Amino acid sequence: MCGRFTQRYTWTELHALLDLIGSPRNLRPRHNIAPTTSIDVVRAGEAGRELVSMRWGLIPAWWKKSAKEVPSTFNARAETVAEKPMFRDAFKRRRCIIPASGFYEWTGGKKDRQPHLFTAADGTPVLAFAGLWNRWRDPVAAEEVLTCTMIVSGASAWMEAYHDRMPVLLSPQDFAGWLDGSLGTEALHPAPANALREWPVSKRMNATGVGDDDASLLDPLNSP
Structure with missing residues (x-):
């Protein structure tokens, strides 16, 4: 699965890839x-x-409990996304693209987990992950919340050394068909082996809290 990733690009880089509308923004790197x-x-x-x-x-529109009671829906499996009650309506009606600069996976045992960063092999600043989104009304706060999920496929042969799942990467020629719903599950396949590069990074990023979200997290382990 994919439980951590990075978004560290400029508006210009996003606009160039995805042809966005709206005024330029200063985007905070994460x-x-x-x-x-x-x-x-x-x-x-x-x-x-x-x-x-x-x-x-993602929280489906029909969910009546609190957001804290939702099961893990940050990833949706490509093989079942069109049928699972949590995701099937969004798959039919509300597609999205989640821009990313890279994502993390781990190797090793529970007590010695080594994080690895994966980015575009050619240095492209933005990866485009296939996603779904939905509107949900919080029954407590009585506010509308926009939520999303990232679709993951089985791993490529290259990726299997690190994890058995990986985010689905969309090519620019697939953006329109994915967003308008004309592309189906046939588009949800592993990325080619030459699409990504990898390096181990600091175990400091295993935590989520103060001091764990800075650019040095992306440095190759033991780099000068």
């Missing part, structure tokens, strides 16, 4: 994003593709 926090999401709006902030962890 290096250690965890589920249930707010993330950048691109969806199709009436006037074009728009950048919106959403809670990472």
Whole structure:
């Protein structure tokens, strides 16, 4: 699965890849994003593709309990996303793209977990993850909340050395078809082996709290 990732790009870089509408913004770089926090999401709006902030962890519109009682929905499996009650309505009606600069996976045992960072092999600043989004009304706060999930497929042969799942990477030629729903589950396949590069990083990023979200987290382990 994918439980941590990074968003550290500029508006210009996002706009160049995704052809966004709206005025340029100063985007805060984030290096250690965890589920249930707010993330950048691109969806199709009436006037074009728009950048919106959403809670990472999808909550279906029919959910009547609190957000804390939702099971883990920050990832949706490509093989079942069209049928699972949590995701099937969003798969039919509310697609999105989650921009990222990279993502993390771990190797080793529970007491010695080594994080690895994965980024575009060619140095491209933005990866485009396939996602879904939804609107949910918080029954306690009586407020509308926008939520999203990241779709993960089985791992490529190269990725299997690190994890058995990986985020689905969309190519630019697939953006329109994914967002308008004309592409189906056939688009949800592992990325080619040459699409990504990897290096181990500090175990400091295993935590989520003060001092665990700075650019040095991305440095290769034992780098000068």
